Amino acid sequence: MKTMTKGTLAALFAAAVLGAAGAPALAQSAEDAVKARQADMRLRVHYLALLGGMAKGAIPYDAGKAQKAADSLKAMLALDRSRMWPRGSDSFSIDGTRAKPEIWDNLPDFVAKGKANGAAIMELAAVAGQGLDALRPAVGKVGQTCSACHKQYREPEQ
Numbered sequence: 001m002k003t004m005t006k007g008t009l010a011a012l013f014a015a016a017v018l019g020a021a022g023a024p025a026l027a028q029s030a031e032d033a034v035k036a037r038q039a040d041m042r043l044r045v046h047y048l049a050l051l052g053g054m055a056k057g058a059i060p061y062d063a064g065k066a067q068k069a070a071d072s073l074k075a076m077l078a079l080d081r082s083r084m085w086p087r088g089s090d091s092f093s094i095d096g097t098r099a100k101p102e103i104w105d106n107l108p109d110f111v112a113k114g115k116a117n118g119a120a121i122m123e124l125a126a127v128a129g130q131g132l133d134a135l136r137p138a139v140g141k142v143g144q145t146c147s148a149c150h151k152q153y154r155e156p157e158q
């Protein structure tokens with residue numbers, strides 16, 4: 001097999017980034033944004049499910065693990081999510097998303113619901129390692145603020 005030169009690697013990288021069809025350099029479609037925000041949501045539930053399981057007693061409480069999961073949710077608040085919700089990426093305009101068009105009619109409210117979720121996550125991260133009694137209400141509040149947004153702005157699963 002031929003050894004790969006730096007040039008070959010660069011070309012491979014470019015092909016991987018641009019796509020086989022030679023899409024315009026790094027142009028991002030509504031579909032890309034949908035994938036990114038769904039990945040964001042899935043990661044949130046990955047951490048919250050552990051904490052919810054502990055709160056319910058389905059998973060034994062472990063202070064270290066609880067704190068790490070809460071810290072991970074908190075670290076995610078630093079992500080720039082501004083390009084994950086472009087206009088035209090709603091469920092009426094494209095396939096593969098459950099984001100209701102109402103989001104873009106009520107953007108300030110959508111953003112406020114996101115901020116409320118962020119505030120609840122900050123509170124959770126402050127207490128997650130301090131025992132089950134402290135964890136339970138804090139997890140509940142995070143879950144409620146996730147659901148408050150879903151109820152209004154997410155299509156039900158088909």
Ligand code: HEC
Nearest residue numbers: 038041044045048097098099110113114117146149153154
């Ligand atoms: C400000 C609104 C908002 C908040 C807050 C919010 N979500 Fe979502 N979530 C949405 C919307 C809208 C969708 C649909 C996204 C799509 O399909 O494009 C979604 C989708 C999801 C999905 C499905 C992802 C997929 O692969 O289709 C999961 C899981 C999820 N959210 C979990 C959470 C969890 C857990 C939290 C709280 C820690 C949370 N969400 C907070 C609005 C929100």
